[in-house]
Amino acid sequence: MLDKTVKVIENRLLSEKGKVYSLKLNSPELADGCLPGQFFEIKVGGNDSRFILRRPFSVAFCDDKTVTIRYNVVGAGTEWLSRITPGHELDVLGPLGHGWPIDKSKKTLLVGGSTGIFSVLGAASRLGNMSGAVLGFCSCELVNSVEDFEAFGSTVSVITEDGSSGRKGLITELVKEELEKIKYDLIFVCGSTMMMKNVAAVVKPYGIDCYVSMEERMACGVGACMGCVVKLKSDNEQGWEYKRACAEGPVFNASEVIW
């Protein structure tokens, strides 16, 4: 974990209506040893800003020298980020947390909903043709990064709630079909809590190991504040405990999560 001031190489609009951006950062140090499913805390707002909290973003992919994250503009912080131009610098803390339990010998189903696709995109970048991806969006304007999954070797299906792109319906249907069609050894899911809960329920009967990435509201991002806890099964007396998404997570085994 490092806190670095790094140069922006690219901050590119991927999808006009959905306001999805791809942000490429120049930092061999941050790229070094950074794993899919891990995340960075980026300082948003200039020196005079009213923001004290950094914003967490998953590693979308990285190479030797650069880290790429992708983000949706959803509020004031990401709005600010979207206005940053190449050459400017950002304060970036990371890599943080524990990523996906990637195993290149296992056929892995990646399930991503809206901004959750960026975290599983990281997994796709390492899995070559060993991954299939099921991506869900509200509507077609938000659809993005499909080519990137494909370029990494993943076979992709898209579903939108309003049917404006790909299939119409809920992501759980598509997950079920995919599992019926192909034998997967492992499943990684990232999306809203409700979506992950539903997907985990659909997956359960298949007995396949399923991991979810819990994107909780965070303050420190490093495990110091107990702000980002997730309720997990435990062998303590009460049978559960709160664990930190930023430190023990964000990736947890779905079977441990108390939804």
Place this chain on the structure above:
Amino acid sequence: MLDKTVKVIENRLLSEKGKVYSLKLNSPELADGCLPGQFFEIKVGGNDSRFILRRPFSVAFCDDKTVTIRYNVVGAGTEWLSRITPGHELDVLGPLGHGWPIDKSKKTLLVGGSTGIFSVLGAASRLGNMSGAVLGFCSCELVNSVEDFEAFGSTVSVITEDGSSGRKGLITELVKEELEKIKYDLIFVCGSTMMMKNVAAVVKPYGIDCYVSMEERMACGVGACMGCVVKLKSDNEQGWEYKRACAEGPVFNASEVIW
């Protein structure tokens, strides 16, 4: 008084070391009827900024369509302002307050110290060759706008505290010499409170009408909050009262001010 979102035409560095900028705004509406000695309240910091208070700046000069203000970078607000590039927009409230009692038939001495020169520059812009200007700075790097005074027809003397440009010494000496040399009918002074107090004291024996511009800390800038008061003589029982620099001022007759 209007609150307008106006386009920046120019934001030019005048003096490298002193960080003095000339900001030209495109706004026929704000330029209309705006008088020397009046000021504008400019919103600094973007949407996400921690600044709630606007920053007051004097009208340096204006024409039919534009208003020019000049400013020193002294803190976070002016620092932000200095990074604004032409084409961007600023929220500008004004014109505010009561300006200099300009009389083109009267030979007027303009006395300005550091950022106080901008307010008297406004007067110079209307007085043609009826003004003489005495400008004081801490040191040479801060010296600026002299050509502008001259272009407007003013004869200028400069004094610096460290002698690095023009004469070395305090502005009061130069004011005294100037008054001995030339017969002035009117004097306008803008600078630190201490400087204005001292100049007013030097001027007093000459019996010439002397006006000062009191640049108090402001909140509303329009007279609503009582934040910016100046202690003035009054014919009430106690013999004094607090008056609002932004509304009754910023220009006051020096003889009324209780320093």
Place this chain on the structure above:
Amino acid sequence: MENTKKVDMSVEIAGIKLKNPVMTSSGTCGYGRDYLDIWSPAELGAIMVKAVSIEPRNGNPPPRIAEIPSGVLNSIGLQNPGVRHFIETDLPWLKSIGATVVTNVVGYTMDDYAACVELLDETDVDMIELNISCPNVAGKPIGADPEAAETLTARIRKITKKPIIVKLSPNVTSISDIALAAEAGGADAVSLINCPMGMRINIQTRRPMLANITGGMSGPAIFPLALRMVWQTAKAVKISVLGGGGIVKWEDAAEMMMAGADAVFIGAGLFYYPATPLKVIEGLEKYCLDNNLSNVSMITDSLITDR
């Protein structure tokens, strides 16, 4: 119920109907003349004028203003020309243009308050707001002492039939206790919050940034504090709650109403954008349209706390 897509923006506070739930707060809008180029007091739910006292006051020496993160620090010290001047000059004008007027009253003693209200009772001022947060009244401020707050309110209640609003100080352990005391004393409404006391130091000069050393905080920095206090108070009392503190946009006003405020007031938001009250009225109206609320008062207390 209604079929037309119009929102009823009026709210009723203490039996008085306000055009809308947006007021400008005492001390930040003078006596209504200073922002005329931007808005007229008649466009607001009400104007809460700068505090008046029985005798004119000089207020504190300058500097009176300092900046704080996301806010403003002030120590005006209640400078005002006295209640008589207000009654003779500003009040008639405000009424003539159709404004609903809340007069903020301060005193050094309870007698001062009483004397002021006696004079105001004979005017056509709409409501009286007792500013009990002023820290200079006989040592402990009335606003920090439930008994004193109740005693003062009860005394004023006997003097006037006009609606009485008690303006609460946030510098207390339990603001709802003071609100309950005001209610017990016969107040028709409480308004909150006044400024939390803060301080800043200029480290170059090693002197306080305000001549008065400490001053009142306002602006977005205090919004979460104000919201919590409004929520606690609205749960505790039955009378109307006027909520403010740090409101600079309509979303803030919506939060404040959801927490239980029947109407809101805007102070430092005026320094940020003078047109803030108009934007807030507009924004609340649009929120109602978007959410099919026929009356703006339906936002009040609409917070859902069960999960």
Place this chain on the structure above:
Amino acid sequence: MENTKKVDMSVEIAGIKLKNPVMTSSGTCGYGRDYLDIWSPAELGAIMVKAVSIEPRNGNPPPRIAEIPSGVLNSIGLQNPGVRHFIETDLPWLKSIGATVVTNVVGYTMDDYAACVELLDETDVDMIELNISCPNVAGKPIGADPEAAETLTARIRKITKKPIIVKLSPNVTSISDIALAAEAGGADAVSLINCPMGMRINIQTRRPMLANITGGMSGPAIFPLALRMVWQTAKAVKISVLGGGGIVKWEDAAEMMMAGADAVFIGAGLFYYPATPLKVIEGLEKYCLDNNLSNVSMITDSLITDR
């Protein structure tokens, strides 16, 4: 006096010498391991660890964090693994790396506090900080009641010879009264401020942003409030004053010390920049050099209030 241009950065608090006057505050730096890649607890004046209680606590349900203008709202609810776990695992490690350790203690009852301190008294922890701001202790929080604060402090004083710091809540009418009570009870220092209580609402869902509805405010938004309270408290008590609340840069720390703090603590500033404590130490040292102060403690109380 000295001729060398070195600054003595050490300060003495309750008889304990700290390397420098900069601490990280309880609840924002865990038990010292989480920021190791950025700073070691041994580099600080002291580390104030997350509250421990006699039994482990789950804390509040999430979401526990929300954003506020220039700050953070939190409702952790004192989740911790219990004092025994701390004594067995974290404390020995902290001491082994050379850290000065302040243990923040909470309880539901005075017995809880006593039980915790009894265990800590037998360890080599450096100081004990009684967190009396926790609003859940038997209705009225101890931190809002001078008598209870004094009683608790006196009881703990009998149990341990270790320095006792009482951590004060800002949610009170007079914080200096509570500080005086702690002093009367035998405290060696007071630390302030803990978080002012605030709230935020998500207007889309009409639900509180925190599951616990209200939470504690931290960050620059509370700095002016904290500074005022530190100033008032430092004037009132003779014991050491540890000042914090909203410090994110060395200039803030300098203001806090000028107002009377003997040392400062940094909480939310860590979220902003994890290296904040190091930058503050550096900045204070440079300030001393620039101003010819041989000891950093010369900044303490150097405010000039006469004009």
